[in-house]
Amino acid sequence: MKALTFTLRAQPEERLDLSALIPDRLDGMSVAEIAKLRIGTSRRPALVGDIFKIRGENRSHIIFDGGSRRFDRVGAGMSGGMLFVAGDAGAQAGRRMSGGMLVIEDNCGPHAGSGMAGGRLEILGNSGDYLAGPLAGEMLGMEGGVLIVRGKAGHYAGDRMRRGVLAILKGCGDYAGSRMIAGSIVVTGRVGAMPGYLMKRGSLLFDRRPETISPTFIDCGRTDIAFSGLFDRYLIDDKILDKPLLGRKPGKYGGDNAVLGKGEILFRMGR
């Protein structure tokens, strides 16, 4: 069976809510039914058929041929199957996804992977602010799964994260891992100011010493732990990185002592 493909006819004139176009919700629907789904968000909302040409049968393998910064909530709530976006995505890509695989081949907006609980989300370009973070008022950010940004991430990446692995390969903005509760965040490249701000527990894993850090973190010197080797191997086995991140005896900061203080920042020494 061929993948169900949504080919973009032209750039949409309004923001779209694409959370309806996931394997879970399209299962058993005909192309005609899909074409009538409402995805626009304005007063005269567009239907799927207005925006996309639809081809293919396989409801569990979906491709968006062409993307846009106006594609909001792509893959939001998906629990299985595969979804590829050949282009950009807007806000909240993969929000609350719990399984399956979502790939954004270009850049995406804020709140990508917000509150995701499982599955794998890969962003090949850059992501906006609040990567994996909660929406206003929500208590938890990412709760599980694997989220990889091959480019750069904005500010507040991994805000209020509680479980899972978040990897950012070309650096990120300020306050990475802010208010973290648990989980692991990997960053290679330059990290902005105040990583781990108000983190309670959890691990920030960097390929270099962070430049500015809150004074409520404590320098713990070098640590000789088995974890760094194990985790380096996991990152390579899972094709997240192609070379070890921490190496032996990484440096460590403990904090944030402004709150619980059981978090850690581990980083590769000697760079």
Next chain:
Amino acid sequence: MLIRLTGGEIIDPVNGQSGKRDLWIQDGFIVDKPEGERADKTYDLSGCIVMAGAIDIHSHIGGGNVNTARLLLPEQHAAHLPRPADTPLSNAGWSTFTTGCLYAQMGFTTVVEPAMSPYNALHTHLELADIPIIDKATLTILGNDDFLLSLIRDKTSSDMMDDYVAWTLASTHSLGVKVINAGAAAAFKENVRAFSFDDVVPAYGVSSRKIVKTLQASVNRLGVPHPLHVHANNLGIAGSADTASVTIDATEGVPLHLAHLQFYGYGTEGKRKFSSEAARLAEQVNNNPDVTIDVGQVMFGQTVTISSDITRQFLAIGNANPKKTVIIDGDGNGGGIVPYRYKKNFYGSLQWAVGLELFLLIDDPWRVFFTTDHPNGAPFTSYPELFELLMSRDARDAKTAELNASALELTTLGSLRREYTLDEIAIMTRAAPARLLGLKDRGHLGSGAIADIAVYRRGRDIAGMFREAALVFKNGELVVENGKVVHLRWGKALRLKPTPDKAMVRRMQAYHEERYGLSLDWFTFPDSAIQRDEPFAEVSCSS
């Protein structure tokens, strides 16, 4: 314009028997049938019942704490998406706008915000002025403020006390006085965390009882129609029935209103040391004609508790769901916002049953009032379901089947077969609140009353009937049709307007200069601060 409502069954216990008769509306008032005139507009209300617009005496719809709750829970707004296409502010389901519309759709036309901190008066009135359709009123909180406690400590004359209460009512533009956990918030500032009716506030040496009795007497002497509105000590705690009981005994011949009695209906029996004392409290209320109560019914689901009882809210932090709170140890009462989800477990089931026991065991519908203490027991949008529970024992039986049996065994609810009649509903939600608040112009359908009228289509689905009124008139204007708002208008805030004593004004000026280093003008405001035509309407005192 002359409007005639014909064919409906009029439920108006104040003016006699229910039955079919015509109602006439002219210039916003209900009038006798004008001889020789023809109606400009006639509504055929066959199959409908007609009541006065309902009055809610205790619902936290505006002011500082409500606004803080909105800030704490922005995710509640997201829950109202997708937005209905043509309402302004529709992305914020908890706005002043929806508050007015949702109340009107259920046939409510007057709502009292019962906990306005004096220094929040301007904010509260600005917010209330933004609630469309309905009339509003406020009760001002006193009883933990330094000025009053100092007056009591210094054994000041009762005249001075009355002047202070009158000045507060006038300067906050309110309809009455509320006291919240009298003395406890002042004691909280001295790190006291448990406070009962005969406990004494450190530094002032005055007991909670003394504060309540002082305010009760002042309110009574001033002729404020609404008796002192008391939020008693020890809210929500196992054994709080004893506190409610001594508070009821303290009326001593003078009227007193006890708010949300359900939250005090708890004893310490049973395995979990949490049981129902509703039957005992109901009997006490039945035997004491001085006291009126509102229930504060709990319904199941997500809500947020909003209270100026800082002691209670501080102790409830651990129960917050979701786990976030705001506690403000502010001037006078301060307050606390604690989100909470009532579950169908032992505790939730018991609280639910206690409220219904009070409704069903207190005989006199003139003295028991219909509230959920919105949003503390449940949001006011759950009223239709609550009407159904009161009017149908089958509905109660069906609901009890879903609940925790061991909790219900500790209550008398299973044995209560009473069903409220429409007449009793009309008394409890219309006539009695109007009388309790001193609003002679509403709560009934007699000639001369404001044409606040709710028309419900009779049906087997009681909740449905009360959720979507067939027609609602506010001041004679048709505002709701078939459960939908068809016309927006601005109601007024009802207030007493006692003339403040000049010496007291000077004394308050000096007090504010000294205590806050600020002119009294920072705390008081003229009517013109509320940018509506005639934002207020006056209610007269009885003496």
